[in-house]
Amino acid sequence: MLKRGSKARSALFTLLMLLPGLAGFFGLFFYPMMVTVVRSFRPEGELVGWTGEHYVKFLSEPRARDVIVLTFVLSISATLCSILFSVVLCLVLRRKPRGHRFFRLTMLIPRVVPGLIGALGLLLLLGSRGWVNLFLIQFIPLVEEPIRFNYTIPGLILFYTWLYFPFTAVTTLSTLESLDPAIEEAADVAGANRWQVLRHVVIPLIMPGILAGSVLTFMAAFGAFSIPLIAGGNYRPLSVEIYKQINFTPARWSAASARAMIMAALQVAFLTFYMRILRRPSA
Amino acid sequence: MTLLRQYLRAILSARKLLITTFLLCFGLMIYLPFLMIAFRSVGKGWFGRLWLPPELTLEWYRWAIEVTNIVDITKNTLIIAVLAVTMATLVGIPSGWAFGRRKIPGKELLMSMILLPRMIPPIAYALGVAQVFYRLHLINTHFGVALAHVAVCAPYAILVLSATFEGLDERVLEAASVCGANPVRTFFHVILPLILPGILSSMIFTFTTSYNEFTLTLMTYGKDTTTLPVRTYLAIGEGYWEVTSAMSIILVIPSIIVLFMIQRQVAPEKLVGGFKGV
Numbered sequence: 001m002l003k004r005g006s007k008a009r010s011a012l013f014t015l016l017m018l019l020p021g022l023a024g025f026f027g028l029f030f031y032p033m034m035v036t037v038v039r040s041f042r043p044e045g046e047l048v049g050w051t052g053e054h055y056v057k058f059l060s061e062p063r064a065r066d067v068i069v070l071t072f073v074l075s076i077s078a079t080l081c082s083i084l085f086s087v088v089l090c091l092v093l094r095r096k097p098r099g100h101r102f103f104r105l106t107m108l109i110p111r112v113v114p115g116l117i118g119a120l121g122l123l124l125l126l127g128s129r130g131w132v133n134l135f136l137i138q139f140i141p142l143v144e145e146p147i148r149f150n151y152t153i154p155g156l157i158l159f160y161t162w163l164y165f166p167f168t169a170v171t172t173l174s175t176l177e178s179l180d181p182a183i184e185e186a187a188d189v190a191g192a193n194r195w196q197v198l199r200h201v202v203i204p205l206i207m208p209g210i211l212a213g214s215v216l217t218f219m220a221a222f223g224a225f226s227i228p229l230i231a232g233g234n235y236r237p238l239s240v241e242i243y244k245q246i247n248f249t250p251a252r253w254s255a256a257s258a259r260a261m262i263m264a265a266l267q268v269a270f271l272t273f274y275m276r277i278l279r280r281p282s283a
Numbered sequence: 284m285t286l287l288r289q290y291l292r293a294i295l296s297a298r299k300l301l302i303t304t305f306l307l308c309f310g311l312m313i314y315l316p317f318l319m320i321a322f323r324s325v326g327k328g329w330f331g332r333l334w335l336p337p338e339l340t341l342e343w344y345r346w347a348i349e350v351t352n353i354v355d356i357t358k359n360t361l362i363i364a365v366l367a368v369t370m371a372t373l374v375g376i377p378s379g380w381a382f383g384r385r386k387i388p389g390k391e392l393l394m395s396m397i398l399l400p401r402m403i404p405p406i407a408y409a410l411g412v413a414q415v416f417y418r419l420h421l422i423n424t425h426f427g428v429a430l431a432h433v434a435v436c437a438p439y440a441i442l443v444l445s446a447t448f449e450g451l452d453e454r455v456l457e458a459a460s461v462c463g464a465n466p467v468r469t470f471f472h473v474i475l476p477l478i479l480p481g482i483l484s485s486m487i488f489t490f491t492t493s494y495n496e497f498t499l500t501l502m503t504y505g506k507d508t509t510t511l512p513v514r515t516y517l518a519i520g521e522g523y524w525e526v527t528s529a530m531s532i533i534l535v536i537p538s539i540i541v542l543f544m545i546q547r548q549v550a551p552e553k554l555v556g557g558f559k560g561v
Binding site for chain 2: 014016017018019020021022023024025028029031032033034035036039088089092095097099103105106107108109110112113114115116117118120121122124125129130131134137162219222223225226229230238239242243246253256257260261263264267268271
């Protein structure tokens with residue numbers, strides 16, 4: 001009896017300790033999310049009544065498809081670029097070249113400084129008067145006029161990659177470093193050359209780490225808001241599209257909410273799909 | 284034979300050269316944007332195809348301080364960050380303890396639920412947060428903006444702290460009680476020193492998150508609670524690149540100092556992690 005009492009008390013205590021976290025979750029995330037859901041079904045500017053017109057209206061616009069495709073193109077290409085770049089970078093850093101500690105820290109810079117500043121710097125660097133274009137004009141014979149990077153899709157992909165590759169790089173590096181060197185040695189002894197070891201042993205073994213990191217990169221790129229807002233120009237992914245709706249006077253909260261719900265649903269759907277690939281036992 | 288050896292050595296050194304070039308390009312790609320901002324912020328009359336500004340000036344910093352009122356804005360940013368860190372830590376310690384030390388039915392599910400705010404695009408719930416806060420008159424208050432930041436900071440604090448509590452060695456606690464320490468004494472003399480590094484790193488990470496937070500601030504800020512990232516955004520919109528650059532330099536220096544300061548104490552790699560076993 002006494003024991004059961006103390007057990008119940010301990011369970012109660014645990015619940016009590018969990019309470020702040022749960023309160024934070026429900027008050028600051030779940031409830032606002034529900035408000036957004038409800039708002040997306042209200043007629044514009046009213047607090048009563050139900051309608052699905054915002055979804056229908058947005059999805060039937062021909063532009064909607066462009067916006068959604070643009071969002072996916074940007075985030076998926078940024079993820080792919082990050083994976084490619086991170087794998088090369090991590091394979092290099094793993095050999096502990098001179099100053100590798102410095103480069104490890106450098107890798108984190110894009111995540112530590114505010115994204116806006118990074119975007120501003122890249123806008124200046126890649127602009128028509130930036131150092132990249134000056135370099136191209138002076139040293140590359142075929143380039144006479146400045147190349148336009150800013151406010152183009154390849155430019156945006158570069159911005160996204162610059163900002164979000166650390167997620168992939170860090171997880172890849174830590175997976176790579178926890179790899180048992182004996183496995184590679186075994187492959188080496190078995191007569192595989194460097195490339196074969198890399199292709200058939202190392203890459204398959206670190207694949208889970210790469211994919212786990214790339215999920216983070218994808219999520220960040222999909223939800224990116226500040227970067228396309230200042231560096232997107234005419235290309236507006238979903239997040240900017242949402243923000244534009246509430247910047248109208250009067251603000252179109254319901255239309256914005258409907259777009260936000262579509263965005264969240266797309267992200268969750270894609271992540272579920274991605275996780276399924278991730279969990280699949282690699283052949 | 285010697286020829287072969289020479290050939291091999293050449294390939295090896297070429298490899299080294301390749302690696303060095305790659306790392307150099309990587310370093311340049313990361314640091315050049317900031318260098319460009321720095322030059323822009325002190326340059327005058329930098330037009331046309333010039334590599335460096337022809338004249339140096341501190342005028343833009345004076346502008347940044349006088350016109351954009353950066354002192355007040357920095358104060359706002361810091362007040363909000365401190366409030367957000369305090370709240371996130373107060374939420375994180377008990378919940379982290381429960382997650383780390385207790386058997387909870389459905390722990391995995393609960394944890395992924397707590398982490399949900401980091402998986403949904405911030406703009407999606409920022410909309411809801413803004414509407415709720417309008418109703419509660421929390422818009423344009425330091426507390427309100429900080430509370431909005433807690434939505435992204437708290438999951439992080441809970442995650443870091445639950446890992447810290449999980450790492451606590453049961454035997455040390457037993458030893459303390461065997462030696463006759465009561466729970467309060469155990470907490471202050473044994474547990475607290477052990478978890479302090481975890482709390483510290485959680486605080487540093489939540490601070491950086493709040494300091495850099497843009498989306499949620501943009502949805503909840505007002506005239507009196509403009510933070511540095513939002514002001515930078517507004518300045519970019521106004522189109523004064525030089526003044527904006529000066530502001531950015533002021534904004535970016537603390538982050539870089541913090542990064543280089545904490546690199547020995549806590550693994551800064553954790554800054555970008557956050558999900559175990561996704």
